[in-house]
Amino acid sequence: MADGHQxxxxxxxxxxAALYDGDAPALPGQLRQVFAPDCRIRLAFPFEDLAGPDGLxxxxxxxxxxxxxxxxxxxxxxxxxxxxxxxxxxxAGHYVGVMARPFLHIPPTQRLIAMxxxxxxxxxxxxxxxxxxxxxxxxxxxxxxxxxxxxxxxxNWHAPAPxxxxxxxTAPYDQAQAAANRQLVLDMLSDMSKHPLSGGPEVMRLERYxxxxxxxxxxxxxxxxxxxxxxxxWHQIPFLKAMPDRRGAVTKADTFFADGAYVGTTGWxxxxxxxxxxxxxxxxxxxxEITLRSLDFWRCENGLIRENWVLVDLLHMYHQIGxxxxxxxxEMTVARQxxx
Amino acid sequence: MTIKPDNTLTATFQYHPVDQAENVAHKxxxxxxxxxxxxxxxxxxKDALQAAYHADARVNVTHPINGCDGLEAAYTQLxxxxxxALPDVERRxxxxxxxxxxxxYWIGCLGHYVGTFANDWLDIPATRGVVSVRFGEGHMLRxxxxxxxxxxxxxxxxxxxxxxxxxxxxxxREMRWLPPMTQDGVLLMPQDNAISQQxxxxxxxxxxxxxxxxxxxxxxxxxxxxEMVNHxxxxxxxxxxxxxxxxxxxxxxxxYHQIPFLTAFPDRKxxxxxxxxxxxxxxxAVTGGWEYLQATHTGHGFLGLPPTGRRVKxxxxxxxxxxxxxxxxxxxxxxxxxxxxxxxVDLFGRMRSQFRHTASVSDWLLGSKA
Numbered sequence: 001m002a003d004g005h006q007x008x009x010x011x012x013x014x015x016x017a018a019l020y021d022g023d024a025p026a027l028p029g030q031l032r033q034v035f036a037p038d039c040r041i042r043l044a045f046p047f048e049d050l051a052g053p054d055g056l057x058x059x060x061x062x063x064x065x066x067x068x069x070x071x072x073x074x075x076x077x078x079x080x081x082x083x084x085x086x087x088x089x090x091x092a093g094h095y096v097g098v099m100a101r102p103f104l105h106i107p108p109t110q111r112l113i114a115m116x117x118x119x120x121x122x123x124x125x126x127x128x129x130x131x132x133x134x135x136x137x138x139x140x141x142x143x144x145x146x147x148x149x150x151x152x153x154x155x156n157w158h159a160p161a162p163x164x165x166x167x168x169x170t171a172p173y174d175q176a177q178a179a180a181n182r183q184l185v186l187d188m189l190s191d192m193s194k195h196p197l198s199g200g201p202e203v204m205r206l207e208r209y210x211x212x213x214x215x216x217x218x219x220x221x222x223x224x225x226x227x228x229x230x231x232x233x234w235h236q237i238p239f240l241k242a243m244p245d246r247r248g249a250v251t252k253a254d255t256f257f258a259d260g261a262y263v264g265t266t267g268w269x270x271x272x273x274x275x276x277x278x279x280x281x282x283x284x285x286x287x288x289e290i291t292l293r294s295l296d297f298w299r300c301e302n303g304l305i306r307e308n309w310v311l312v313d314l315l316h317m318y319h320q321i322g323x324x325x326x327x328x329x330x331e332m333t334v335a336r337q338x339x340x
Numbered sequence: 341m342t343i344k345p346d347n348t349l350t351a352t353f354q355y356h357p358v359d360q361a362e363n364v365a366h367k368x369x370x371x372x373x374x375x376x377x378x379x380x381x382x383x384x385x386k387d388a389l390q391a392a393y394h395a396d397a398r399v400n401v402t403h404p405i406n407g408c409d410g411l412e413a414a415y416t417q418l419x420x421x422x423x424x425a426l427p428d429v430e431r432r433x434x435x436x437x438x439x440x441x442x443x444x445y446w447i448g449c450l451g452h453y454v455g456t457f458a459n460d461w462l463d464i465p466a467t468r469g470v471v472s473v474r475f476g477e478g479h480m481l482r483x484x485x486x487x488x489x490x491x492x493x494x495x496x497x498x499x500x501x502x503x504x505x506x507x508x509x510x511x512x513r514e515m516r517w518l519p520p521m522t523q524d525g526v527l528l529m530p531q532d533n534a535i536s537q538q539x540x541x542x543x544x545x546x547x548x549x550x551x552x553x554x555x556x557x558x559x560x561x562x563x564x565x566x567e568m569v570n571h572x573x574x575x576x577x578x579x580x581x582x583x584x585x586x587x588x589x590x591x592x593x594x595x596y597h598q599i600p601f602l603t604a605f606p607d608r609k610x611x612x613x614x615x616x617x618x619x620x621x622x623x624x625a626v627t628g629g630w631e632y633l634q635a636t637h638t639g640h641g642f643l644g645l646p647p648t649g650r651r652v653k654x655x656x657x658x659x660x661x662x663x664x665x666x667x668x669x670x671x672x673x674x675x676x677x678x679x680x681x682x683x684x685v686d687l688f689g690r691m692r693s694q695f696r697h698t699a700s701v702s703d704w705l706l707g708s709k710a
Binding site for chain 1: 505506507508509511595596639640641644645646647648649680683684685686689690693694
């Protein structure tokens with residue numbers, strides 16, 4: 001199995017290399033070498049389910065390469081592991097380049113842009129048979145000065161690579177270390193889920209799991225923050241105030257896998273909740289049941305979590321509650337949109 | 341001929357001619373009262389209020405002040421905090437219009453308080469720099485004193501000037517409202533009753549046309565059924581509240597305000613209560629309702645928010661400036677924070693916990709009122 005994870009990273013290595021070069025004419029062929037023809041592809045709203053490698057190219061990468069012709073993929077986390085009998089490779093990084101043309105009607109900046117991605121690939125027989133991927137499209141809107149909704153409470157950051165610069169894990173698979181770190185994250189989530197239904201903030205025992213200097217890199221719209229105080233203030237309290245009945249995550253333990261110091265989770269969706277209170281993203285309580293897609297990475301250090309990269313499909317969430325983010329963005333940037 | 345719906349309840353309106361000498365005197369009296377409140381040395385402020393208001397006066401103010409019953413409440417909740425926040429304040433009247441409505445004399449004032457924002461106001465952090473605070477007011481004058489007031493202060497615009505914007509960016513332009521293009525809105529000379537009548541009736545015909553909106557999705561074709569083009573100057577200015585912003589011309593008004601508003605509130609309708617002023621004075625007219633306009637929040641798009649399904653009541657005033665044929669300018673004080681509160685969004689709570697770092701986030705979010 002250990003060798004298997006190394007081999008799976010090599011499969012994704014071909015995909016990473018292709019997008020590092022970003023050669024549009026060559027890409028469809030390169031994708032077909034990596035993805036099974038009937039691969040299940042699930043990409044952030046508004047892309048949603050795409051049909052195999054050709055759908056992924058036509059619907060997503062071709063428009064992205066049209067908008068950013070000098071596209072370059074930069075991974076800062078690449079890990080592999082097994083969960084629930086499935087083998088996954090998880091990547092986090094940024095698509096980087098000069099935005100020369102519109103992308104999803106986001107007006108071009110003619111300047112360098114960076115869009116974070118968290119992408120997970122399920123591998124069978126050395127082929128990708130499922131992809132779950134979030135691209136931080138709101139982050140791109142913000143760089144284009146076109147984000148049409150409320151500002152982030154946290155800081156709009158270019159999420160950095162791990163502080164230890166070892167996110168691209170190449171060491172031989174360490175079963176014991178991976179199992180311990182995976183369990184740490186599961187225990188943390190298990191305690192976290194007890195609040196607010198089974199007690200105040202203390203039942204989460206946050207100090208037990210999180211390093212005093214931990215960084216939490218949330219999606220654009222939520223932002224980055226530091227420490228328990230920052231995490232509580234800028235993300236968790238508004239989140240739980242609005243959705244006290246949130247559930248999921250840890251109940252699907254078979255979506256978590258680990259590799260060295262890193263833990264990743266898939267989930268499409270992996271949280272379910274009712275938006276019933278004020279506070280989150282400035283959204284009113286619409287009393288609507290929604291689901292969230294969150295694809296996350298944790299870095300553990302001496303039995304504590306020191307960094308957490310989180311992407312949530314906020315555009316999909318807005319779609320569920322009836323807010324057309326793209327329509328408002330087009331109206332707000334009308335002078336920068338092509339004339340009819 | 342089909343009978344058109346009267347959703348804005350304008351059909352029963354009757355213009356009451358006013359004695360011009362009396363009307364000018366009333367307006368001058370309100371201008372003087374306000375000037376005294378604004379200029380009185382702080383120890384003399386209570387005396388100025390006693391000279392200004394009847395003892396049982398009710399002063400309704402936009403959220404988060406809301407209702408002040410009697411002089412003491414008006415002193416502690418409105419005027420003392422305002423004078424403290426802007427110690428060097430000056431009041432710039434840009435429109436002062438008067439007339440009779442439902443047997444009483446009403447004076448409408450629109451303008452800005454200009455001053456150095458020296459001390460926090462309602463937890464909005466002082467900038468130590470100059471600010472321009474929008475107001476729109478309706479005052480009922482009886483025996484030389486104010487018996488009732490509606491005071492719209494655009495606190496969201498002050499939040500904006502303080503560097504904190506808690507909402508989606510506005511579709512219109514957030515800018516200081518301009519005074520009337522003809523610079524003649526402070527009407528302290530006699531006006532022609534015939535023109536005053538013409539002005540308010542023109543405005544109410546427009547209101548009646550708005551009231552004929554069918555509630556269908558507000559496409560251009562559906563909007564055209566209201567025939568707004570017949571009522572407005574082609575280049576009319578629409579000065580909207582913070583959150584919506586200022587627009588120009590019918591297309592700007594429709595794109596940046598009317599379409600999102602009607603999408604969100606398709607059943608919006610006047611009610612039998614809360615309308616407090618409908619006056620014409622020369623080329624100016626003032627209308628206003630305190631929770632008169634009511635609606636169900638069923639559609640997306642307004643302020644970038646999803647539908648909540650909640651019933652809401654709106655506090656709105658309109659100041660109009662007309663030429664011989666059309667409405668050229670419209671200033672719209674509108675209590676957006678109060679509307680949002682009914683939809684479940686507490687702007688001031690959000691501001692206190694997220695902008696005022698001294699306040700504990702849990703006070704607001706976890707519900708303790710400490």
